[in-house]
Amino acid sequence: MLVIAVEVRRAKSAGSRRGERAEVPTTKSSQEPDGWASSAFQMQQELELLQRWKADALNVLEQMQADVASAQEKYHQQLKHNQMLQGRLESMGLEAKAVLTELPRYQTPGALHDSCGGPAEAVGGRLRLVPEVPERSTLASSHGW
Secondary structure (H helix, E strand, O other): OOHHHHHHHHHHHHHHHOOOOOOOOOOHHHHOOOHHHHHHHHHHHHHHHHHHHHHHHHHHHHHHHHHHHHHHHHHHHHHHHHHHHHHHHHHHHHHHHHHHHHOOOOOOHHHOEOOOOOEEEEEOOEEEEOOOOOOHHHHHHHHOO
16 A cells, blocks of 8 residues: 555544644645645656666666676687787798798899799789790881781
């Protein structure tokens, strides 16, 4: 039962037993029939509504905390994975540098030759075979250009 309504009834009954009328503050709602009861009922409903809102807000906050914790866990997992990949890339870079230091150094890029002795050029860190093309003057004279 409503706490406020019970207290109002107790005050009224105590006053009537002593032959006094219980002093109850007058408000517009108390002037109406069952004014205090309806006002107390309305306040009780509002209190219950506020308690539901509070419970809903707490549930939302708890869900948000769980979501944040999950996102943090995923972030840390991704960070560890990325650090592992970074370590692998660094070791591959060191291995590539070691291989490059072991390769013979060429004086001019145009003088590169592949392992078979044919002409080659460096493209993107790799050697590419270059077809032997006769001088333009040779092509022009043999084809009439």
